[in-house]
Amino acid sequence: MLVEAGWLLNDRIDTVPYLPVPGPQYLLFPVTAVLAALHLSVMPRWRFRVHRWEVAPVAVHTQAGWLNQEWRIAPVARIQTVDTQRGPLASLFGLVSVTVTTASARGPVRIHALDQDVAEQLVEELTAQTGQTSGDAT
Numbered sequence: 664m665l666v667e668a669g670w671l672l673n674d675r676i677d678t679v680p681y682l683p684v685p686g687p688q689y690l691l692f693p694v695t696a697v698l699a700a701l702h703l704s705v706m707p708r709w710r711f712r713v714h715r716w717e718v719a720p721v722a723v724h725t726q727a728g729w730l731n732q733e734w735r736i737a738p739v740a741r742i743q744t745v746d747t748q749r750g751p752l753a754s755l756f757g758l759v760s761v762t763v764t765t766a767s768a769r770g771p772v773r774i775h776a777l778d779q780d781v782a783e784q785l786v787e788e789l790t791a792q793t794g795q796t797s798g799d800a801t
Contacts, residue, residue, distance in 0.1 A: 716774045737772045741765040745789045
């Protein structure tokens, strides 16, 4: 939207004040604003409805996806590492993502945007569970 605002302002500077020529930016800017407002009103509710996670004594379950739902299950006996990530924007809001890596070809199981205290508790719980599980996690 900032690029479009700059484009709109630049066009006003370059045109003759008495003969403004409306360009595509006059249509693109309001369309983008409407789409952004729609996205901000729908996305949080939709994400809350479809994204789930659960840690059971034998497995970690996650459900994610916007249109195509993906349900992933990582057995605790197969967990190799448990990592946390926090970028600058997530730090601003106190959010952390947890990644549970297994030997699966589908890649790690990720739980995004957890509260920092919840993420720390989750990592401690998974670390304790994997430490009590016999096997080599392969």
